[in-house]
Amino acid sequence: MHTVAVLSLKGGVGKTTVALGIASAALRRGTRTLVADLDPQGNATASLDPPYTDATLAEVLETPHRAVLQRAIAPSVWSDELDVLVGSEELEQLNEPGPDGRRLENLSRALDELYRSPTRGEPYELVVLDCPPSLGRLTKSALVAADSAILVTEPTMYAVAGAQRALEAIQQVRDEHNPDLKAIGVLVNRLRVRSHEHQFRIAELRESFGHLVMPTAIPDRLAIQQAQGACSPIHEWNSPGAQEIALTFNMVLAKILRSNRAGRHRVLDAGQRHGEDENVSGEITAAPENSETEVETTGPIPRVRSANS
Numbered sequence: 001m002h003t004v005a006v007l008s009l010k011g012g013v014g015k016t017t018v019a020l021g022i023a024s025a026a027l028r029r030g031t032r033t034l035v036a037d038l039d040p041q042g043n044a045t046a047s048l049d050p051p052y053t054d055a056t057l058a059e060v061l062e063t064p065h066r067a068v069l070q071r072a073i074a075p076s077v078w079s080d081e082l083d084v085l086v087g088s089e090e091l092e093q094l095n096e097p098g099p100d101g102r103r104l105e106n107l108s109r110a111l112d113e114l115y116r117s118p119t120r121g122e123p124y125e126l127v128v129l130d131c132p133p134s135l136g137r138l139t140k141s142a143l144v145a146a147d148s149a150i151l152v153t154e155p156t157m158y159a160v161a162g163a164q165r166a167l168e169a170i171q172q173v174r175d176e177h178n179p180d181l182k183a184i185g186v187l188v189n190r191l192r193v194r195s196h197e198h199q200f201r202i203a204e205l206r207e208s209f210g211h212l213v214m215p216t217a218i219p220d221r222l223a224i225q226q227a228q229g230a231c232s233p234i235h236e237w238n239s240p241g242a243q244e245i246a247l248t249f250n251m252v253l254a255k256i257l258r259s260n261r262a263g264r265h266r267v268l269d270a271g272q273r274h275g276e277d278e279n280v281s282g283e284i285t286a287a288p289e290n291s292e293t294e295v296e297t298t299g300p301i302p303r304v305r306s307a308n309s
Ligand SMILES: Nc1ncnc2c1ncn2[C@@H]1O[C@H](COP(=O)(O)OP(=O)(O)OP(=O)(O)O)[C@@H](O)[C@H]1O
Pocket: 008, 010, 011, 012, 013, 014, 015, 016, 017, 018, 039, 041, 043, 131, 132, 133, 189, 190, 191, 218, 219, 220, 221, 222, 224, 225, 228
């Protein structure tokens, strides 16, 4: 089981969109996945639209026991193969830093419990943690529980500073709680390829973080909002724009699954995992690399050296 946290310090940059995109790619690939909604706004829960549960992640974080998990997890409207650990407004009260450091570990405990004793069918191969827009206790709990983290940013003026602070937070959690936590990379969202401003900001990000900036960005596309509004996985949204974005999320998922840690809780043996990774790469190279739109929207982030163009 591999757990990935999707975070940014800033609100509205696309954390939930990326968490849902990864879940959509996982569903398409047949990877059994749980999305845990750590955001009191509950946007991931709203998009995945599970049936009513009589407990939520808030109760799980108070009491990380199997019986509570069982009451807080439900299948998403997307598929029985994609479950939701339901978020709720009550999470807000758990975001304040408190004297009880032990609670930071409770999400990690809950995921341990889920791995040892799955609540719905087979164990999950992937857990995606959709974080709230702050570095409070909820995001820290996610980093304590995660094997890897993806930072989401828009290509705007404050991107470098925001990513820097988020990377420092990852480093701090790594030093204090979770030495194996890995930063998968900085994923740029809402890219407009023809915008010089965006290209300049990406160059800034690359200068500061080098290869940590992921080689593909998510373009700004209405299809994302339409698919979310219709509670549909982006992989099933029938428009050329959506399909290009879906390919980008396949690449992001492949990168997560290839990250050199198998996860604290291994479901597959090494041979199986190796075979599966090859399979994922196979799918990705099948992407229409030469398509003009593909290059425009989901191709490599352009390297731009100056702002005055
Ligand atoms: N690449 C994109 N193209 C078009 N719209 C997008 C894109 N990414 C995100 N959006 C839209 O922007 C809004 C904010 O995105 P999202 O909810 O994913 O951000 P967030 O970081 O999770 O926000 P919050 O911090 O409030 O949790 C949503 O309406 C979403 O549909």
